[in-house]
Amino acid sequence: MTTRHPERRTERLWLRQWRESDLDAFAEMDADPDVMRYIGDGSPGTRERTAAALGRVRAAWDERGYGLFAAEEIATGEPVGWVGLAVPAFLPEIMPTVEIGWRLRRRSWGRGYATEAAREVLAFAFAEAGAGATAGAGLERVVSICHVDHHASMRVMTKLGMTYDRTTRVPSHGQPVRVMALTREAHRASA
Numbered sequence: 001m002t003t004r005h006p007e008r009r010t011e012r013l014w015l016r017q018w019r020e021s022d023l024d025a026f027a028e029m030d031a032d033p034d035v036m037r038y039i040g041d042g043s044p045g046t047r048e049r050t051a052a053a054l055g056r057v058r059a060a061w062d063e064r065g066y067g068l069f070a071a072e073e074i075a076t077g078e079p080v081g082w083v084g085l086a087v088p089a090f091l092p093e094i095m096p097t098v099e100i101g102w103r104l105r106r107r108s109w110g111r112g113y114a115t116e117a118a119r120e121v122l123a124f125a126f127a128e129a130g131a132g133a134t135a136g137a138g139l140e141r142v143v144s145i146c147h148v149d150h151h152a153s154m155r156v157m158t159k160l161g162m163t164y165d166r167t168t169r170v171p172s173h174g175q176p177v178r179v180m181a182l183t184r185e186a187h188r189a190s191a
Contacts, residue, residue, distance in 0.1 A: 008120045015069035025079040029105045038147035041173040066137040071117050080108035083117040100142050114156045126184040141183045148176045161190045
C-alpha cells in the first residue's frame with residue numbers, strides 16, 4: 001500500500017499529522033481527569049501511554065490510509081486535540097466498522113472545534129479512495145461511540161447527522177456506551 005498522510009483545513013483548524021512535539025500537549029490532555037472522564041474506564045492517561053498512542057497513530061495511517069489527525073488552531077498554532085478515524089476493536093459486537101472520534105484539550109471546549117473538525121473528517125472518510133489532494137478513505141459507513149452520559153459528544157454526533165444504532169457495554173470495563181452511525185449516502189444527502 002502506498003503511504004499517504006493527508007492534511008485538511010477548516011476555517012479555524014489545521015488537521016495534520018502528528019509530530020513528536022505534540023507529545024507534551026497531548027500528554028497534558030490525556031492526564032486531565034475532566035477530559036478522560038468518559039474515555040475508557042475514566043482513568044487519566046500517562047505520558048508513556050500517550051507516547052505509545054502517537055506511535056500507533058502513525059502506524060494506522062501507514063496500514064490503512066486513514067487515522068487520527070492532530071487538530072491545531074490556525075490562528076495560534078496551538079494543538080487543540082485530535083479528531084479522526086480508527087477501528088474500534090474494543091467493541092467487537094459492531095465490527096467490522098470504522099469510528100470517527102475526537103478528544104480536545106479542556107481549554108478548547110465549547111468553541112465548536114469538535115463539530116468543525118469532525119465535519120471535515122467525515123468529508124475525508126466518505127471521499128473516494130485514491131491518489132491526489134481530494135482522495136479520501138472511501139468508506140461506506142462510519143460510527144461514533146460515546147459514554148451514555150457524555151452529552152457534549154452526543155450533541156456533536158447529532159449535529160453531524162448521525163443516527164442511533166444501539167446502546168451497549170464495552171466488554172473490557174463494562175461502561176455503557178451509545179453507538180451512532182452515518183452512511184455515505186446519508187452524508188451526501190445532507191450536504
